[in-house]
Amino acid sequence: MATHQVNKTIQEINERIRKGKAVVLNAEEMTAEVRRLGKVKAAKEVDVVTTGTFSTMCSSGMLFNIGQEPPVMKVSELWMNTVPAYSGLAAVDAFLGATEPAEDDPLNKVHPGRFVYGGGHVIEDLVRGKAVHLKARAYGTDCYPRRKLDKDVTLADLPNAWLINPRNCYQNYNCAVNLTSRTIYTYMGPLKPKSRNANFATSGALSPLFNDPLFKTIGMGTRIFLAGGIGYVIGAGTQHNPKPPRNEYGIPTTPAGTLMVKGDMKQMNARYLRGVSVVGYGSSLNVGVGIPIPILNEEIAWHTGVSNADIQMPVRDYGYDYPNGVPRVLGHVTLEELMSGEIVVDGRKIPSIPVTSHPMSLEVANELKRWIMDGKFLLSQPVDEIECFI
Incomplete structure (x- = not known):
């Protein structure tokens, strides 16, 4: 069993929140803090890290x-x-x-x-x-x-x-390209022929399941920000993969964990819940989800120090491979490369286009941070774990 220099409990952190003494950072701020202080000092100084994502979530x-x-x-x-x-x-x-x-x-x-x-x-x-x-x-x-x-x-x-979403917050996903000779219309957006664009969906270092990749704190009963109201994790979502391939940071390199979530719609804010019409595909829903990560020890602090350079996404062809069930991966690119606006596929530079809104994802994380700092949101102890193997 691993031993830690820092050991906190959710109850202790909640008491600090009640007294207005909790140190709360959003996930991007925590990345910088872990780089500056190291994981042990960061774990001592920070109590909660807030994550956020605002993206199309069809399984809602x-x-x-x-x-x-x-x-x-x-x-x-x-x-x-x-x-x-x-x-x-x-x-x-x-x-x-x-x-x-x-x-x-x-x-x-x-x-x-x-x-x-x-x-x-x-x-x-x-x-x-x-x-x-x-x-x-x-x-x-x-x-x-x-x-x-x-x-x-x-x-x-x-x-x-109630909003009851069977599969939200995908832990990593595909970077979509199209190798055919015609434009295709997908849930990842329009893809131009011969890999002339690459679309991707994640908030990266802000994303909930990149900050807790081994499900050390997120489980059934975790209280969350859901579309501007308070919601809860019900458990693993559909298509949850508990044992994906992982890189040296423990981060999955293929689509992996998912969450099923629930919240009362009468508490929600339409700023964080938007119906969308995906060109050539159909209707869906953009959902804002923010999950607090209690910094119980330095292992959790280290994971919340994840950067976009640490996250590798698989590139897949949606023209032939995806619709025909071919599991081929064309390669991996880091989220840092994708966020730069350009990646290299087959030796060619092509534009990369985010489907997830980074500004709105950051807003979700910061709104949850404000709730916690104002003492309006306490952390909850999961009543059951979400399956994860390493």
């Missing part, structure tokens, strides 16, 4: 209840602004996915230059306080006789509305 959605009015009904079909929601739950519970397109704007009509309205936009509209049109249909039963419901609703009208 809203679990909600529409309430009952006489005569009551058991919903079998439901739409919000013509976007279908899944209602095979209880009588008036439903789930609206961020990538579900409006029925009058189905995926087979998606093409470059055309705006697509979908579930992500409904979610943003509700958080903005806008009214959306709810239409529900039912087959009718003795205990639930109503067969139709048509009305406008706001978020305040819904008894319950």
Whole structure:
């Protein structure tokens, strides 16, 4: 078992937060601090590091209840602004996915230059306080006789509305290029032919799971910043890979860990939750997530000292390989290279384009930092670990 020169507890850190004595840095500030002081001194001086990401997260959605009015009904079909929601739950519970397109704007009509309205936009509209049109249909039963419901609703009208996202905060991801001779339209954005651009998605040194790559502090029950409100990590997300290849810093070199998260939409701020129309692909949702990392010891401090130069991303072809399930990696580039605006692929320099917003990711980390420093946000002890092997 590893021994540490520095040993803190979450309870001790929370007490410092309550007294206004906690030292809180965002993840970029911590990178500089670890370089300046070394991991042991940084662990002694810093209590919490705040991380942040603001990016398109397709595996997101809203679990909600529409309430009952006489005569009551058991919903079998439901739409919000013509976007279908899944209602095979209880009588008036439903789930609206961020990538579900409006029925009058189905995926087979998606093409470059055309705006697509979908579930992500409904979610943003509700958080903005806008009214959306709810239409529900039912087959009718003795205990639930109503067969139709048509009305406008706001978020305040819904008894319950939670953002429940099955897969957010991907720990590393692909840098996407296109080796074919035509432009293709993907969830990573448009990719020009013959590798004339490279798109990538991560906030790098600010990203939550790069700052805790071995899941030493993030687990089930971790309290987080979610779209401007307080949320929680439910556990590992879908497609979570607990044993990816790692570099010498312990950072995965392929897509790896993911998180499932939950938060009350009535606390959220639409600045950090935005419906998007991805050109030629469909609708989705940009989500702001910030996770605090308690600096319990020097090992955790060292991991939060990660820099963009330490992060290597795999380059993959989305023209042929990705859609055909070919796992080939064309090479690796560092996030520092990607953030410079240019990388080298097959001996050629090509522009690199971020899909994740760095300014908004930094804003998320700084907003969470402010909450903690103001004593409005305490850290939580995970009730269960997220699987991770090294």
